[in-house]
Amino acid sequence: MNHIKREDIHRLAPHSSLTAADASRALRTFVYPNTKAWQKFLRIFFLILGVGFSILGVIFFFAYNWADLHKFAKIGIIEALVCGITLLAINPKFSTQTKNILLTGSSLLVGALFSIFGQIYQTGANAYDFFLAWTLFVTIWVIIARFAPLSLFYLVLVNSTLILYEQQVTTGWPPSLFYTILFLLNGSVAMAAIFLQQTKRTMNVPIYFTNTVSLAAVAFATRGAIAGIFSNDYIYLSLIGVIIIVLYSTGMLYAIRRKDGFYVAILSFSLVVIVSALWVHLIEDVVLYLFVSAFIIMSVTFIINNLLKFQKAKHHGTEE
CATH class of the missing domain: 1.20.58 (Methane Monooxygenase Hydroxylase; Chain G, domain 1)
Known part of the structure; x- marks a missing residue:
């Protein structure tokens, strides 16, 4: 009974003795979110919000203090953050949802790591090289996590790599x-x-x-x-x-x-x-x-x- 959907109730109502009150009660019981569902949603929402703002804070930190940081400090800080978040993601105390969100945040920081590396050493790489490396180095996490938002982000990286490759290399x-x-x-x-x-x-x-x-x-x-x-x-x-x-x-x-x-x-x-x-x-x-x-x-x-x-x-x- 836990797998009853809104469509099931809608289809059942005209062909049974189900009254409007019964249908409304069934919707509240099986379809509409209860207190526990709202608590879960808010917990995940604030976790995503916290990880997102943390990543933005890291990016703005490097942008503001770029001239005052040594190149090894820049790379060391971002690598430590990537490794730290990844280690948190394998903590058995966390739920699967929390681990996947942390892995998604770590995948975003991988892009920041490559951008910092390219900015320090002026590698002169094309934009598609940046996205290609980003795509390759987060592939294993995408396969392990099987997390839809991370997979969607990965597909964006793949499309960005192909589009930039066509614009910069195979122009014909x-x-x-x-x-x-x-x-x-x-x-x-x-x-x-x-x-x-x-x-x-x-x-x-x-x-x-x-x-x-x-x-x-x-x-x-x-x-x-x-x-x-x-x-x-x-x-x-x-x-x-x-x-x-x-x-x-x-x-x-x-x-x-x-x-x-x-x-x-x-x-x-x-x-x-x-x-x-x-x-x-x-x-x-x-x-x-x-x-x-x-x-x-x-x-x-x-x-x-x-x-x-x-x-x-x-x-x-x-x-x-």
């Missing part, structure tokens, strides 16, 4: 090819997260993680398609077009089957943007841009209207 890559790579990377992570979320065999993947990664994948796909359209790069445009058709169709079928309005929304709006960009590229007459504007207005209205119907059908007409 077609934009549509590069965005296809980013789309496939983030899309693969999103599909793996959804699979783990459905099976729940190895780890619990929160919804915000899959939604965030899926949104990033769709954004890269949209940007790649637009880049291919306006650059007349038909080879790579065809490549990303086929990938978009296959994966978007699969994602839409999954969203409809699972009654997940989020995926229906992001995929639909992405298609509207891509089709609008195609029309803008093909139409050279300024007057015909009114057609594109009308298409966008009607498409967005149609999507929102159907999303509302989709949401009502999901809850079988019940109200929260």
Whole structure:
């Protein structure tokens, strides 16, 4: 009975003798947070707040006292902090949640360590080198922790490394090819997260993680398609077009089957943007841009209207 969700109560209410008072009582018992849940939330919230402000304090400390500190003192202080927080994270007295938050803070300090090292010795490294080293040296913690916020931060590092590498090294890559790579990377992570979320065999993947990664994948796909359209790069445009058709169709079928309005929304709006960009590229007459504007207005209205119907059908007409 502890796994009853809001959707379960909404679906049960119209098809049973459950009264409004009973439904409200069930929501308070199984869905709404109680005192213990609020205490846990506040404990985690203030721990995150404390770790975050501590890291900001370290950064501002070095920025303010940079000229007065010896280079070995700068590196020694930040290394001691990284080692100290990491040792705290393996303390068996702390809960798993606390350990993961401490590891996340230590991962952030690794970036500060590399930035201080590069500033002292003026390594002249490209920006992608910095993010690449940061990514490599926190990989083991990401694997061990299996903590969704840390994994999300790690994915940001990987994307930042690839984007900066493309801007500084492989400047001749077609934009549509590069965005296809980013789309496939983030899309693969999103599909793996959804699979783990459905099976729940190895780890619990929160919804915000899959939604965030899926949104990033769709954004890269949209940007790649637009880049291919306006650059007349038909080879790579065809490549990303086929990938978009296959994966978007699969994602839409999954969203409809699972009654997940989020995926229906992001995929639909992405298609509207891509089709609008195609029309803008093909139409050279300024007057015909009114057609594109009308298409966008009607498409967005149609999507929102159907999303509302989709949401009502999901809850079988019940109200929260």
